[in-house]
Amino acid sequence: xxxxVDTGRISLADIAKANDVRFLLATFVNMTGKPCAxxxxxxxxxxxxxxxxxFAGYAAGLIGQKxxxxxxxxxxxxxxxxxxxxxxxxxxxxxxxxxxxxxxxxYAPRVILKGALQRLADQGMQAKVGAEVEYFLVNKNDDxxxxxxxxxxxxxxxxxxxxxxxxxxxxxxxxxxxxxxxGWGNYANDHEDAAGQFEQNFDYADALTTADRVITLRYxxxxxxxxxxxxxxxxxxxxxxxxxxxxxxxLSLWSGTKxxxxxxxGDRGLGLSQLAYSFIAGILDHAPAxxxxxxxxxxxxxxxxxxxxxxxxxxxxxxxxxxxxxxxxMIRVPDxxxxxxxxxxxxxxxxxxxxxxxxxxxxxxxxAADPGAPSGPGESKPEAHTLPATLLHAVExxxxxxxxxxxxxxxxxIGQYYADAKEExxxxxxxxxxxxxxxxxxxxx
Numbered sequence: 001x002x003x004x005v006d007t008g009r010i011s012l013a014d015i016a017k018a019n020d021v022r023f024l025l026a027t028f029v030n031m032t033g034k035p036c037a038x039x040x041x042x043x044x045x046x047x048x049x050x051x052x053x054x055f056a057g058y059a060a061g062l063i064g065q066k067x068x069x070x071x072x073x074x075x076x077x078x079x080x081x082x083x084x085x086x087x088x089x090x091x092x093x094x095x096x097x098x099x100x101x102x103x104x105x106x107y108a109p110r111v112i113l114k115g116a117l118q119r120l121a122d123q124g125m126q127a128k129v130g131a132e133v134e135y136f137l138v139n140k141n142d143d144x145x146x147x148x149x150x151x152x153x154x155x156x157x158x159x160x161x162x163x164x165x166x167x168x169x170x171x172x173x174x175x176x177x178x179x180x181x182x183g184w185g186n187y188a189n190d191h192e193d194a195a196g197q198f199e200q201n202f203d204y205a206d207a208l209t210t211a212d213r214v215i216t217l218r219y220x221x222x223x224x225x226x227x228x229x230x231x232x233x234x235x236x237x238x239x240x241x242x243x244x245x246x247x248x249x250x251l252s253l254w255s256g257t258k259x260x261x262x263x264x265x266g267d268r269g270l271g272l273s274q275l276a277y278s279f280i281a282g283i284l285d286h287a288p289a290x291x292x293x294x295x296x297x298x299x300x301x302x303x304x305x306x307x308x309x310x311x312x313x314x315x316x317x318x319x320x321x322x323x324x325x326x327x328x329x330m331i332r333v334p335d336x337x338x339x340x341x342x343x344x345x346x347x348x349x350x351x352x353x354x355x356x357x358x359x360x361x362x363x364x365x366x367x368a369a370d371p372g373a374p375s376g377p378g379e380s381k382p383e384a385h386t387l388p389a390t391l392l393h394a395v396e397x398x399x400x401x402x403x404x405x406x407x408x409x410x411x412x413x414i415g416q417y418y419a420d421a422k423e424e425x426x427x428x429x430x431x432x433x434x435x436x437x438x439x440x441x442x443x444x445x
Contacts, residue, residue, distance in 0.1 A: 012078055012094070013045035019083045022090035026053055026074050027215070028098050029109055030061040031418060032296070033349035035219055038074070048076055051099065062421050063098070064107030064414065072098040072105055080212050086178045087223050095212050106409035107417070109351035113211055115409050116355035120253070120362060125260065127358050130204030130250035130338070131214050134346060135221060136196045136238055137168065137230045146238055148196030149230040155195060156310035164191040168198065174224055175200050175217075184213060193311050194242035204250060204338075207358070211350040214247075234346030236295070237302035241310050244303030245346035249354060251361070252338040253279065262336045268373055270324055271336030280322050280331055280339060281371035282364020283357060287320035287330060287343070287385050288397035289404035292422060293356045294344035298429040301390045303345055317343050318387055321380035322371060328378045330387070343387060352408070359407040392426045395419045 016024060026048055027037040036055065040048050047053060057065030057072040065072070074096035083092045098108040105111055120127055137149040148154065153164050165172065172189045179186035185203030192199045202217075204210065218234060225232035237244040253260040253275070263273025272280075283290065295304055306314045315327060322331035322339075332340040344353050363369075375381060388394035398405055398419050405415035 010078075011046065012049040012076060012081070013042060015078060015081055016042045016045055016092060019081075019092065020085075020090060021083055021092040023088075023092070024048065024076075025084075025091060025093045026076060026096050027093055027219075028055075028060075028072075028074060028096045029215055029349065029351070030063040031107065031109055031349060031352065031421070032062050033109075033215075033347070034061055035215060036060045048074065049078075051075055051102075053096075055098070057098070057100075057105075062418075064105070064417055070100050072100060072108075075099050080209075082182060082216055084178070084216075084220065086174065086181070087220065093216055093219065095215070106411060107414055109349050109355075110208075110211070112408050112414075113208060113351040113355040116359050116407065117207055120358060123362070123365075124255055126254045126256075127207040127354075128204050128252045128254060129207045129210040129354055131210050131350065132199060132201060132246065132248040132250075133214060133217055133221075134192055134197060134199045134234075134245045134247065135218075136194070136233050136235070136245060137171070137198065137225060138196055138233055138238065139229075140231060149225075150196065153191075153195045157193075157312070158191055158195050159193045159311065161191045165189070171225065171228055171230070172198065172200065175221060178220055178224075179217070192243070193313070193315060194239065194244075194309070196239075197243065197245065204252075207354050211354055214350040236297065236300045236345035236347050237306070240302075243309045243311055243313070243315055244306065246303075246315065246342065247344045247346050247348045247350070247353070249341045249344060249350075249357065250338045251279075251341060251354075251357065253361075259337055261338065270333045270374060272333065274368075274370075275365055276336075276339070277371055278364045278367070278369045279361035280333075280364070281369035282361040282367075283331060283341065284320045284322060284371055284385065285364060285369060286360035286401055286404050288388055288394065289401035290356055290360055291343060291388050292391075292394040292398040292404075292419065293352045294341070294348050295388075295394065296349065296352075296391070296422065297347040298391050298426055300345050300347055301388070301394075304343070304387060305389060315342075316345075319380035320385035320387060321375045323374040323376065323379075326377045329375065329380075333374070356404055356407045360404060363403050390426065391422055395423045395426070 024040040054071030080095035098105040188201045221232040261276040317330040323329045406412045408414040
């Protein structure tokens with residue numbers, strides 16, 4: 001198996017045949033992060049590569065199209081070719097950039113991230129990103145409730161539990177072997193803070209590669225869990241009393257081989273350059289609007305709004321603060337080479353989350369913004385933004401932030417389209433009568 005292919009002038013068909021691939025899963029995601037694909041036989045690889053594979057964009061979901069619009073044409077990125085024989089022998093995933101009338105479609109998340117990376121490149125910089133993918137393994141019961149796939153996994157504080165990891169050995173080992181076979185560098189697999197919750201880590205890479213890998217890993221996790229009779233879910237808060245699921249990003253800027261974050265920061269004590277502090281300040285300044293992308297669902301705010309969990313902690317920041325090696329902050333600085341953005345959750349679209357976070361940081365760099373001194377453990381400054389309480393609050397913050405509203409392909413209309421869709425999502429949920437309302441109001445007066 002190979003994770004990356006030196007494509008040169010080799011065709012997609014040649015790459016597929018060299019890797020014993022018989023079918024290609026030509027994949028892109030819509031703005032909610034749903035993977036959309038066609039199964040393409042290797043005999044039709046040339047048609048895919050030549051731009052003959054069309055999708056009805058409106059049917060794909062939130063991606064800026066109406067039923068009357070021209071097809072989205074999936075243009076494969078050959079460098080993303082990923083054989084997945086551990087799912088099906090002879091199958092490979094290849095990530096595609098949707099085009100319309102020969103031009104990259106500006107609503108497509110992968111296109112949006114590539115545009116953001118070009119803006120960085122115009123400033124002589126590149127971004128490297130690591131991602132921490134958390135998820136739950138659950139079963140859906142006959143009455144519609146959820147239970148952990150491992151019935152013995154019921155401790156209120158199961159984090160790092162060796163027994164829980166061992167009981168899920170076959171699943172975790174299969175995912176680890178898949179990642180390492182692809183060259184991703186899986187280095188840890190652990191039981192997370194909630195019963196039924198796990199995290200599997202892989203090495204950082206350039207921003208686009210990491211976003212592609214998050215999408216591919218979610219797909220691998222879903223399919224391999226299903227093959228073992230389980231459901232892998234990235235839902236931010238599937239259980240009221242348990243810690244929710246995060247998607248944390250480790251961000252750094254580079255100029256060629258030179259890391260731009262290390263520097264002499266005097267008495268601030270984190271060993272960061274002024275550029276790094278400006279980058280942090282940009283993210284903190286735009287934090288409320290960013291949450292529309294980092295925490296993009298109604299359920300996201302059940303996680304970030306929680307005050308405690310069965311383990312005693314939520315691991316979800318409430319304020320836009322930064323500090324050292326302290327997991328209570330929105331931005332944690334574990335060392336002087338990177339910053340960890342901790343307010344994202346499992347429902348985040350990695351392309352949109354990374355793109356908007358990088359452009360928020362770049363805005364801080366452009367304005368030489370300064371976040372001041374880092375906050376102490378568990379502290380935040382009085383002037384720090386409070387993160388939005390609901391998806392509707394995040395949407396309102398997005399609409400008031402011209403930098404983030406314009407961060408999707410440089411077009412505020414695309415940001416407005418996304419905001420409108422997320423407001424509609426919130427109102428659709430809000431219009432449903434819940435069991436809580438029946439219990440609270442049925443005989444209250």
